[in-house]
Amino acid sequence: MPVGLGLPVDDPAGLLTWARLADDSPFSTLGLLDRLVYDNPDPLVALSALAGATSRIRVQTEVLLAPHYNTAILAKQTATLDRMSGGRFTLGIGIGGREDDCRVAGIDIGRRGRRLDEQMEQLRWAWAGQPYAEGVGAVGPLPATPGGPEVLFGGFAPAALERVARWGDGFLGAALPPAYMDRMFRDVETAWEKYGREGRPKLVAQASVALGAPSVVADARANLLRYYEFTGRAEYMAEGLLTTPDAIRAAVAGYAGIGADEVILYCWAADPDQVTRLAEVVFA
Numbered sequence: 001m002p003v004g005l006g007l008p009v010d011d012p013a014g015l016l017t018w019a020r021l022a023d024d025s026p027f028s029t030l031g032l033l034d035r036l037v038y039d040n041p042d043p044l045v046a047l048s049a050l051a052g053a054t055s056r057i058r059v060q061t062e063v064l065l066a067p068h069y070n071t072a073i074l075a076k077q078t079a080t081l082d083r084m085s086g087g088r089f090t091l092g093i094g095i096g097g098r099e100d101d102c103r104v105a106g107i108d109i110g111r112r113g114r115r116l117d118e119q120m121e122q123l124r125w126a127w128a129g130q131p132y133a134e135g136v137g138a139v140g141p142l143p144a145t146p147g148g149p150e151v152l153f154g155g156f157a158p159a160a161l162e163r164v165a166r167w168g169d170g171f172l173g174a175a176l177p178p179a180y181m182d183r184m185f186r187d188v189e190t191a192w193e194k195y196g197r198e199g200r201p202k203l204v205a206q207a208s209v210a211l212g213a214p215s216v217v218a219d220a221r222a223n224l225l226r227y228y229e230f231t232g233r234a235e236y237m238a239e240g241l242l243t244t245p246d247a248i249r250a251a252v253a254g255y256a257g258i259g260a261d262e263v264i265l266y267c268w269a270a271d272p273d274q275v276t277r278l279a280e281v282v283f284a
Contacts, residue, residue: 078143164201
């Protein structure tokens with residue numbers, strides 16, 4: 001089963017080192033989170049740089065908060081990244097839940113789900129080379145992947161799982177252990193069948209990890225607590241941080257056992273040595 005690597009956001013310039021190390025390893029994907037009112041790099045800009053610094057590994061947003069974006073510009077940016085990376089881009093997408101992010105983006109937090117549904121229809125038109133709206137032409141370029149980059153929806157609400165079947169190629173489930181993720185995977189498959197989709201959805205699980213000395217783990221835990229502070233469940237999220245080789249191997253095996261097609265190990269420690277440490281644990 002492919003295993004990818006989620007990237008820390010402490011030092012944007014350092015991500016090039018992470019990407020080159022990962023490209024020389026067996027990791028399948030590089031993932032990057034999205035926020036507005038936070039000290040993180042813009043994921044599409046950063047992943048464009050990382051795609052140019054690599055030749056094999058896929059790049060993926062985990063997840064891009066699409067309602068914050070102008071839809072036509074998002075269509076152009078994502079198609080460009082897919083085209084220039086040779087089809088190595090996966091658009092992980094979701095609605096977010098931060099009031100401050102929505103205020104800065106100028107959107108109504110109560111309409112962000114409906115806005116995403118509208119955006120997906122427009123993105124699919126644009127990626128297919130169709131006129132974007134009545135009286136205007138297409139928003140190019142065409143992506144390298146016919147019909148648009150791979151789309152994975154993230155989220156926990158039933159509406160997010162329905163979007164997988166309506167608009168997506170698969171589901172990205174984060175921060176739940178295998179025993180709880182199992183139910184979400186099955187719900188996604190049920191929605192897929194309900195909408196008469198052929199084949200099966202891609203199922204991706206994400207787990208938070210950090211390996212190293214106690215100080216490294218402590219810094220990672222602090223980063224995770226800071227990022228999830230707005231949820232009111234930051235301590236619960238931090239409790240799920242996997243910090244030993246045995247715990248990481250067990251999680252990967254557990255996700256494989258419930259039918260995951262890929263696992264993303266999201267690293268909250270900034271040291272690029274994490275790439276080598278994690279590779280030795282997972283691929284040894």
